[in-house]
Amino acid sequence: MHGRGRRAAGTAVVLAAAVTMACGGAxxxxxxxxxxxxxADQLLIGFSHYLTSDGVRRSQVEADTAYFFExxxxxxxRRLKAVFYDKNGVESSRLTADSxxxxxxxGSMNAAGHVSLVAPDGRRLTTSTLRFxxxxxxxxxxxxxxxxxxxxxxxxxGFRADPDFRNxxxxxxxxxxxxxxxxxxx
Numbered sequence: 001m002h003g004r005g006r007r008a009a010g011t012a013v014v015l016a017a018a019v020t021m022a023c024g025g026a027x028x029x030x031x032x033x034x035x036x037x038x039x040a041d042q043l044l045i046g047f048s049h050y051l052t053s054d055g056v057r058r059s060q061v062e063a064d065t066a067y068f069f070e071x072x073x074x075x076x077x078r079r080l081k082a083v084f085y086d087k088n089g090v091e092s093s094r095l096t097a098d099s100x101x102x103x104x105x106x107g108s109m110n111a112a113g114h115v116s117l118v119a120p121d122g123r124r125l126t127t128s129t130l131r132f133x134x135x136x137x138x139x140x141x142x143x144x145x146x147x148x149x150x151x152x153x154x155x156x157x158g159f160r161a162d163p164d165f166r167n168x169x170x171x172x173x174x175x176x177x178x179x180x181x182x183x184x185x186x
Contacts, residue, residue, distance in 0.1 A: 040067035040076075047077065056089045063100075073104040080111060084163075092163065093119045097130070107134035123149040123165070132163075139163055142171075152176060 047066035051059045063077035082095040098113025109132045117125040117139075127145035132138075140160040147154040147165075158171040 041070045042066075042068040044068070056087065057085050058089075059084050061102075075102045075104070076100075077102065091120055093117050095130075108132060121149070123147065137162060147175075 044066040045064070047061070047063045049061045050057060051061070060083045061077070062081045064079035065077070067076040069076070077100045078098070080095065080097045080100045082100075083091060084093050084095065086092045095111060095115070095117050097111035097115045100109055100111040102109045111130045111132075112128065115125075115127050115130045117130065125145060125147050127141045128143045129141050131140050133140070138160055139162075140158070142158040144157055145155065145159060152175070154170070154173060154175040156170040156173045159168060161168040
């Protein structure tokens with residue numbers, strides 16, 4: 001063997017001996033399995049969950065797939081359908097989205113992909129992303145959105161509002177409200 005070949009063969013023998021000693025010895029063995037940070041602690045197919053508060057139904061969430069991550073207290077949902085109820089248990093809106101993430105700590109949710117939020121009165125909001133911030137009780141997006149109700153049509157480059165759309169701040173609004181043209185900035 002040449003010098004390089006002898007070194008490679010010697011290295012292989014040393015590595016094989018180290019592996020044999022580590023695996024076959026009576027030394028300490030790991031007591032726990034380390035989980036990859038991006039792998040779910042639980043995976044549920046056909047997920048359905050009802051949330052109540054003081055005996056009153058607050059939401060119903062269904063998803064094709066739910067991934068639960070305990071270390072970050074996050075649930076990742078795929079093909080989401082959710083129904084939200086007001087404080088009296090009356091339906092206030094229905095949400096559909098390709099995916100969503102739900103934070104256990106504060107009840108906030110981020111929905112993404114073909115997001116549609118429909119209210120019983122016929123209002124329909126569509127956008128690519130929608131955030132619900134539980135602590136401030138607001139919904140928002142920084143993406144283009146469309147809000148339709150009857151003959152009213154509003155578009156913008158983002159908004160922040162209460163869930164009932166009583167207090168709304170819109171970025172670059174445009175559209176028609178009650179047969180009146182909304183100019184940018186109104």
